[in-house]
Amino acid sequence: MGLFRASLEDLEIEDEPSFRHVALYEDLKRVVSAMGQTFLVPPEGEWLGWDRAVLLNLLFWEPGTTDVLSSRCIDADVVMHVAWHELANRNLPACVEAHLLGESIASAFDLYLIGRLLGHSPSSTFLESQVVRMSEAASDEGLDEDAFQTLLTGVSKEPERAFELLRELLFDASRALLPAATPEQGLRALEAFDDHPYRPLLHHYEISSWVMRSRIDAAKSQWPADASKRALEVDEALRSTGDAVAWLERTWLR
Template sequence: MKLRSLTVDELTIDDERSFRHVSLYADLKQVLQRDGYRFRVPDVEASWDRVVFLNLTFWNQSEQGDLIASEHIAADVVAHVAWHHLAHRALAPTSAGAPPTAEALLLAEAIASAFDLYLVGRLLGHAPNAEFLATQVPAMADAAEAAGLSDAGFEALLAGVSADPERAFEDLRALLFDVTTALRPCDSMARAAEILAGFDAHRFAPLLHHYELSNWILSTRASGSSPAPDPIARAADAALRSAPVALDLLEQRWVRPPAPLPLGARNTDAAAPEP
């Protein structure tokens, strides 16, 4: 299987009409266009399972870019890839050639994954027939049910997300970052279970296993990433928590400029220092 290298403009984006009212989606797509981001596509038909395996197991940001199954890509995947691309640039280690730290990788994945929930909230009232909702909502419902949330509880959770998608984004982003950074150094199952139980009261705790956090943790452990605290990632995390609207801060500092800028107190109401 040989791999072709294609830009986003050379791909067919499925379900994009459902996102036409989400201006931030268009901005994220433009980031990939502006930076000439390239996807890798097999030159012969490949199974989805094989593509997912290769992408998750051997993905390397420095080699641009994500492997996709065909010349078709879902609109939500475009946004997900753009967030990873922006995070890689904004959270890069200060030492030239050093790999991203574990905390930088976990923060990037938390942002990209929480944006999926934001999209759910934005699309529920505007594009209820979106393909994205047809796949995401049942998968979330399955995870919530397995976690013990009732159907009524899940409906209430979705109603809250739809009422304030921006708040839902930040609440989930912070939760994902807190859980994964706490679990990564664990050396015992008992301690990991204790940590997970400590987050049970969070409104999005029933969705945690939807995000397959074991892949995040195992990936950072296997990648050679530094497990030490990362001041750049931590300052970015603190700035997002302190911002009136975290997504607005990301848009101002990462999405709009030609190159991502540090997240911090300057030009925001956040209390975190500049990294």
């Protein structure tokens, strides 16, 4: 089986009606449309195993490169995820901090979307799959079903705040793990976040892959000494503003 380049216009976008009330969706969709043939897809009518597509993306994806899809369909939430990575690539000089910041923004935006869809799009396939996976991750961390539902209620009431709290956790935890040289050091790094309200969701995300990719990139790349400055400035701006999603919209999308 070969893989063929495709643009967003060549693909069928699934679950799109669920996001019609999310104003940012169309803006983010335009970002991906402007990227051209940014996807690799199997031949028409064929299917690449989902796990295999994930493996290829984890091994070979880099900012500005192509995403591998399992078919000629793409979920609307994935369109937005791709857009945030592209926007980070456009706005941040390449460095470890930029990579981790882009990952944390794109991933935390999923929680923002859950907050926006709860009560609005109950039949969304994104909502169904993400909530189940998050519930499983939270359960593994000792959060019972009632506590998880309370967490979701808070996300639904304040999706912008939920986005920023999770973004900070993902960014800070992945940066804290970077210098850890032993399991004991890694555990101490993680334990520093045990009191964070979204700590039960931490292992829902692929932060191990982010950290490993960052270590590889740091070893093979020679970035300017001040390469991380812009990423850290954006991180601080997001922490200090009242609405991090609105800040990103104003600064990166307008």
